[in-house]
Amino acid sequence: MKLDDAAAHLEALGNPTRLKIYRALVRAGDAGLAVGRLQDKLKIAPSTLSHHIKTLMVVGLINQVRDATTLVCHANYDVMRGLVEFLVAECCADTAETDDTKAA
Template sequence: MKLEAVANALKELGHPTRLSIYKALVRSGENGLPVGELQKRLEIPNSTLSHHISALVSAGLLQQRREGRILYCVPQYEVLSQIVSFLVEECCAEQER
């Protein structure tokens, strides 16, 4: 993953509300959560939630899926894995042995 993409994802996760949304979705599993359920759990106004979800989608951290009238937010675990790998891939690389 490129530095710019990781920096953008971390920037979006740096906001407390977006981090709370992402954490709730990561906990939910691969099926994600309906937007309405996420709104109830986090007690976030719909317009505010929509704004934050949009930022997380644009950073590649979430995708949205529609099933009939229900819109789901689905965490992208592969992107999360790539970010974590980027951060630790050179851990202790310059440490003397």
């Protein structure tokens, strides 16, 4: 994942309401959640929910599919895994360098 993409994903998740929406969708699993159910569950006004869903969709963290007259939101697990992998890819990479500094 590119740095700019990771920054965009983290920026989108940096809003408490969007983070709640995203976590609810992650918990819902592959079935996702209908927008109406998401609204009821999180007690978010329809226009506010729509705004936040759009932001999450623009950066690719979630997607929507229409099932007859119902819009169902799903977490994009591939993007989520990519973001987590990006965040931990260099975990402790500088440990050896720090150890060398202490030894000197």
